[in-house]
Amino acid sequence: MTEYSTAHMPLATGTRPPGPRSRPGSRLLVAKSPWLKFAIRRAGSLAATFLALIVVSFLIVQLIPGDPAYGLAGANADQGDVDRIRHQLGLDLPMAQRFVNFVGSVLTGDLGTSFMYRQPVSTIIMSRLPFTATIAIAGIVTVLLIAVPLGMSIGLLTRGGRRSWLDAGFGVVAGFLDSVPGYVAASFLVVMFALGVGVFPLVPPAYAPRLGAESFVLPVAALALGPICTISRVVRRETAVVLENDYMRTARGWRLPAWKKSLKWALPNLLTTTLTLSGLILTGMIGGAIIIESVFALPGLGTGIIKAILDRDYPVIQGMVIVIGMIAAFINLLVDLILGLIDRRNLGGSHGIS
Structure with a gap:
């Protein structure tokens, strides 16, 4: 019986050469997830x-x-x-x-001790963080709840060149309000609604503990006004682009309800671009909250870091910079998580994975 050597036989397609095979491990797990x-x-x-x-x-x-x-x-x-x-x-x-x-x-988790107050910096930050967090979180939620529906509504009403007066008027008003600096808007709101009409209180809640959520209305409004205009203009433009796609024309041909067309097909397809830009804007709102706090004299991180700079309180400055920076980083992480939930391809490196 003739023996044939397999030393020089061509390998079948898709087979591995002889030798130790790589064991399934962390690299395989990472590649699949x-x-x-x-x-x-x-x-x-x-x-x-x-x-x-x-x-x-x-x-x-x-x-x-x-x-x-x-x-x-x-x-x-x-x-x-x-x-x-x-x-x-x-x-x-x-x-x-x-x-x-x-x-x-x-x-090791130790941010040091304040030069001025001889207290742990972490204690000082935790006493001021609730005010900044309240303004920032309320401002971010307000922006998303108003800007996205507003932009979509304008985009739907002006589809195909309809109601050009509404499109032009929205662009002018939103562009003007977007150009107003936050501290100017805050000062105007104080003069108009606190000192003038007297609808909202001006006394910071730290000095008037019995005051409730109404004390944060003006700071949140001043913080959210500019981002609402910016994001709503982006959403309006993205809505106009999405409405011209073939799948939206098909949905209109099926005579589907307007709310179903908007929420099921238009909204998910415009959110990727909108949230990507919104992440940058919402991160900038953290810095805006610091300025707004100074206008309304709220005892948050903003007024705290300004006072620390004037007092040259190095540990407090360093601790607050780290905390504010990490808050901004976590906001970006949250936006990326939302984008990943909307479309897994936004995670990066996951195209084609179902």
Whole structure:
């Protein structure tokens, strides 16, 4: 019987050459799960953002002119008192050593102790965070609940060049309101509705504990006005584009109810672009909330960080910068999660996966 050598026989299509096969492991699991790939990628992004905020928050206080030790020592203190305070605060250490100490403390969850109040920075932040969080979250929810339906309604009413007066008027009004800075809108609302009509209270809720949600109406309105105009204009434009697609023409040919056409086919297809842009706008609203707090004298992170800068309270500045930056990062993460739930292809690297 003739023996044939298989050493030089061509391999069948799709087979592997002899040798140890790779065992199914983490790489195979990651390749099959777009959500796991997304989680790993975003976890790395959050970690990089956190480390960048640590570096930036440390370096930014070095640019603030003046020495906090002189302010703490008082006007009548001599140089010996100033040096003693600098030593107590660790300001006499080399910058590299201070940076290493700062990074080590933050990574262990310790944001330091306030120079002015001698309290843990985390305690100060937690006492002010509810005011900023209330304004920011309420503002974001208000923007999404008003801007998306408003933009869709204008897009539906002006479809195919209809009601051109409405389209032009909406563009002019939205463009004008969008150009008004937040602090100007806040000041106008205070003069009009607090000092003038007197519908809403002007006293911050921290100083009038019995006041309720009405104390936040004007700050939220001032914060949300500009983003509502921006996002509604984007939604109007995306609605006009979606309505001209073939599947929308087919839906109109089937005589489907208007609400079903809008919610089932138009809304999901315009949300991807809208939410992508909204993520950037909503992140910027965190910074806007800081300015709005100053106008309304709310005891949130905004007024806290401004006071800390004036007092040269380095640990408070650093802690608040890190917290505000991470809040913005988590808002972006939430937007990406929503986009992934709408369409898994938005997770990245998952095209074609059902």
